[in-house]
Amino acid sequence: MQDGNGLDHLAGERAMAQFDLQAMKVYLAGGQREYEISTKMAQLVANDPVFSKEDRVRLARKDLYKNSLRKAGHAWKTILEKGLSEVEGLKLRHFVDEPTYTDLHWGMFIPAIKGQGTEEQQHKWLPLAYKMAIIGCYAQTELGHGSNVQGLETTATFDPTTDEFIMHSPTVTSTKWWPGGLGKASTHALVYARLITDKKDHGIHAFIAPIRSLEDHTPLPNVTVGDIGVKFGNGGYNTMDNGFLRFDHVRIPRENMLMRLATVTKDGKYVRSNKPRQLGYGAMVFVRQGIVIDASIYLSRAVTIAVRYSAVRRQFGNKDEPGELQVIQYRTQQSRLFPLLATAYAYRAVGFWMKSLYADVMKRLNDNDFSTLPEVHACTAGLKSITTSVTADGIEECRKLCGGHGFLCASGLPELYAAYVPACTYEGDNTILLLQVARFLLKTLSQVSKVRPVGTAAYLGNIKQLSTQNCKVSQGHDWLNTSVLLEAFEARSARQAAAVALRLAKGSGSEAEFQENTPELVESARAHCQLILVSKFIEQLQTGTPEGIRKQLEVLCYTYAFSQLIDNAGDFLATGYVTGNQIALAKEELKHMFDKIRPNAVALVDAFDHTDDYLGSALGRYDGDVYTHLYKGAFKESLNDTVVVDGYEEYLKPVLTQNLWAPHSKL
Numbered sequence: 201m202q203d204g205n206g207l208d209h210l211a212g213e214r215a216m217a218q219f220d221l222q223a224m225k226v227y228l229a230g231g232q233r234e235y236e237i238s239t240k241m242a243q244l245v246a247n248d249p250v251f252s253k254e255d256r257v258r259l260a261r262k263d264l265y266k267n268s269l270r271k272a273g274h275a276w277k278t279i280l281e282k283g284l285s286e287v288e289g290l291k292l293r294h295f296v297d298e299p300t301y302t303d304l305h306w307g308m309f310i311p312a313i314k315g316q317g318t319e320e321q322q323h324k325w326l327p328l329a330y331k332m333a334i335i336g337c338y339a340q341t342e343l344g345h346g347s348n349v350q351g352l353e354t355t356a357t358f359d360p361t362t363d364e365f366i367m368h369s370p371t372v373t374s375t376k377w378w379p380g381g382l383g384k385a386s387t388h389a390l391v392y393a394r395l396i397t398d399k400k401d402h403g404i405h406a407f408i409a410p411i412r413s414l415e416d417h418t419p420l421p422n423v424t425v426g427d428i429g430v431k432f433g434n435g436g437y438n439t440m441d442n443g444f445l446r447f448d449h450v451r452i453p454r455e456n457m458l459m460r461l462a463t464v465t466k467d468g469k470y471v472r473s474n475k476p477r478q479l480g481y482g483a484m485v486f487v488r489q490g491i492v493i494d495a496s497i498y499l500s501r502a503v504t505i506a507v508r509y510s511a512v513r514r515q516f517g518n519k520d521e522p523g524e525l526q527v528i529q530y531r532t533q534q535s536r537l538f539p540l541l542a543t544a545y546a547y548r549a550v551g552f553w554m555k556s557l558y559a560d561v562m563k564r565l566n567d568n569d570f571s572t573l574p575e576v577h578a579c580t581a582g583l584k585s586i587t588t589s590v591t592a593d594g595i596e597e598c599r600k601l602c603g604g605h606g607f608l609c610a611s612g613l614p615e616l617y618a619a620y621v622p623a624c625t626y627e628g629d630n631t632i633l634l635l636q637v638a639r640f641l642l643k644t645l646s647q648v649s650k651v652r653p654v655g656t657a658a659y660l661g662n663i664k665q666l667s668t669q670n671c672k673v674s675q676g677h678d679w680l681n682t683s684v685l686l687e688a689f690e691a692r693s694a695r696q697a698a699a700v701a702l703r704l705a706k707g708s709g710s711e712a713e714f715q716e717n718t719p720e721l722v723e724s725a726r727a728h729c730q731l732i733l734v735s736k737f738i739e740q741l742q743t744g745t746p747e748g749i750r751k752q753l754e755v756l757c758y759t760y761a762f763s764q765l766i767d768n769a770g771d772f773l774a775t776g777y778v779t780g781n782q783i784a785l786a787k788e789e790l791k792h793m794f795d796k797i798r799p800n801a802v803a804l805v806d807a808f809d810h811t812d813d814y815l816g817s818a819l820g821r822y823d824g825d826v827y828t829h830l831y832k833g834a835f836k837e838s839l840n841d842t843v844v845v846d847g848y849e850e851y852l853k854p855v856l857t858q859n860l861w862a863p864h865s866k867l
């Protein structure tokens with residue numbers, strides 16, 4: 201056993217690094233200022249015992265939830281007392297690292313009011329929300345309807361005699377179900393409901409409905425509200441009070457309908473603005489873009505644990521070297537682990553780009569320019585889908601990469617997975633979102649002769665060339681050219697999209713035919729998103745990366761692109777753009793990249809700069825002192841509170857002392 205004396209068991213690994221670690225930390229944080237804020241907030245949380253994560257997986261739901269309320273309250277107090285800025289506050293809550301009601305309050309309730317409220321409404325509600333005098337949630341999904349937003353049943357019927365809306369849940373299936381923060385914490389809900397005026401249904405609109413008393417937090421009259429129940433995994437997402445909500449003819453003032461996109465006048469007239477109705481989905485676009493960086497963070501946590509542990513863990517050996525080999529030396533371990541490391545870096549780079557994309561579309565929307573909205577919707581929906589699916593699978597792969605110890609909660613991985621995996625469903629089911637991308641691709645292709653595709657779809661403007669030309673790689677190093685790689689991803693995506701578009705165009709145009717082709721449509725959407733990820737990683741790399749880290753980032757970029765190429769070799773081959781031999785050459789190049797990553801692997805995860813407190817993992821500790829801490833950790837297990845287990849007298853002793861032959865015994 202190692203001694204646990206504070207030595208750095210990974211010092212030898214760190215000494216091998218060939219890049220400027222500090223520059224990489226700053227790059228990954230998004231800049232010097234962001235780096236400083238992150239470091240300060242991470243330390244603030246790590247040094248405050250109220251934020252301790254100890255024992256979280258052992259707490260019963262009620263205690264777990266109460267503890268998370270305590271932490272959220274303490275976080276808010278800390279923000280106020282220390283006069284933290286909005287960005288610092290966001291970071292502080294990030295490091296507290298527990299899903300809670302404030303995520304929805306700041307992440308969806310406030311953005312939705314900003315996006316859909318008139319200036320007057322923003323002036324009324326935002327100051328209250330900013331000082332947390334009210335707590336809001338985002339109540340869209342219902343028991344019977346989630347993906348299909350147009351199918352929601354809750355009604356908001358205008359009553360001109362009182363100048364009010366009557367909020368009503370007409371059926372069980374219309375019960376609001378899932379909204380985070382709704383179950384126990386929120387005082388207000390941003391409710392998506394069918395607007396009815398004078399018996400006419402105008403479709404889905406957003407309303408602010410008070411649901412709990414600001415005096416004593418009891419539900420308001422005719423409001424039924426509560427938590428929907430325990431969710432997957434220990435700890436995980438169970439710190440969140442996902443809730444249900446029913447209205448029984450609850451009256452709210454007319455002004456509580458968010459009226460930037462459409463208005464109901466005092467006399468009940470419905471007036472649409474000239475803005476697209478899709479702006480009503482703006483809060484979802486905002487969260488989806490943010491989810492890409494979030495995916496990078498979650499994946500980087502799992503990868504940090506798996507890389508450090510793989511450098512500590514030894515198994516077997518060979519006759520050329522003394523002792524057992526670090527498992528990180530095994531090619532199979534590298535081929536499962538290093539692409540995930542590269543993916544975490546890729547998502548970070550693309551996440552930065554997504555932020556600029558979002559800022560750009562917001563600026564355009566303010567100037568009434570809606571031209572890029574479809575492309576931004578496709579992009580945010582598609583990348584949310586791909587990055588969350590890959591990250592959830594990646595966390596689980598990291599757990600397996602840690603062997604048996606990965607299955608212990610002390611590894612931090614089971615809880616990380618349980619907290620993350622709902623990201624594949626919330627903010628849009630990942631398949632539904634890929635179908636949105638596919639619809640966008642079909643529409644873009646159908647108009648390609650008249651409208652030049654823009655942004656991430658611009659390559660479809662070259663569809664003819666991409667459909668005829670083939671890959672020119674003849675030796676391994678030909679692949680070490682970003683233009684060659686980009687063309688391969690573009691050609692594969694363009695050909696997949698064109699193939700399914702052509703098949704649909706030859707048909708009758710029926711919905712049944714569309715449905716029949718949805719597996720191929722989803723595959724083509726995935727190909728398009730993989731192209732965006734590869735191309736934006738390359739683009740970010742080529743724009744102002746500091747010298748001391750460029751080489752490593754290039755290695756990671758090639759690793760990412762080659763592993764995507766190889767994992768999807770079937771698609772690349774089926775389109776006819778590449779040959780089997782070219783794929784084999786890429787495989788060899790990928791192995792060369794693994795050799796380049798290997799001496800830098802521990803430093804590359806150090807660059808994510810996760811504190812031990814934030815990682816919460818005996819396997820992923822910075823000092824690599826894994827075994828001492830696993831062993832010590834076992835003594836904290838509640839079953840070990842007594843030497844002789846509770847239950848021995850009633851249930852074990854009778855078994856051990858009956859001394860009777862069991863009737864079925866063969867002995």
Ligand SMILES: CCCCCCCC/C=C\CCCC(=O)SCCNC(=O)CCNC(=O)[C@H](O)C(C)(C)COP(=O)(O)OP(=O)(O)OC[C@H]1O[C@@H](n2cnc3c(N)ncnc32)[C@H](O)[C@@H]1OP(=O)(O)O
Nearest residue numbers: 303307340346347348349350478481487490577626627628
């Ligand atoms: C950075 C901040 C981080 C904060 C972190 C917060 C933590 C939060 C944690 C958890 C939060 C979880 C919250 C939720 O889950 S909220 C509920 C989310 N629900 C969904 O995502 C539902 C998914 N369904 C939909 O989005 C839609 O219903 C749909 C699948 C897109 C279908 O919509 P609809 O029936 O209206 O539409 P059509 O298919 O007919 O499309 C009409 C046209 O509109 C375009 N469209 C669709 N969506 C958007 C959009 N968001 N923006 C812009 N345009 C959009 C679509 O492409 C069609 O265009 P066309 O040109 O073809 O007419």
Ligand SMILES: Cc1cc2nc3c(=O)[nH]c(=O)nc-3n(C[C@H](O)[C@H](O)[C@H](O)COP(=O)(O)OP(=O)(O)OC[C@H]3O[C@@H](n4cnc5c(N)ncnc54)[C@H](O)[C@@H]3O)c2cc1C
Nearest residue numbers: 338339340341346347378379380622625626627628629631
């Ligand atoms: C942890 C968590 C937090 C959440 N927080 C919130 C919140 O704060 N506010 C809120 O309003 N909602 C919230 N939700 C709800 C979430 O947004 C929905 O669950 C999500 O949008 C998926 O919808 P659904 O559950 O109706 O799935 P469904 O649409 O019923 O999906 C079930 C299956 O059917 C498939 N499917 C459905 N339609 C089609 C189709 N047309 N073609 C092909 N396949 C299809 C899906 O791919 C999926 O495999 C949350 C959910 C979770 C799990």
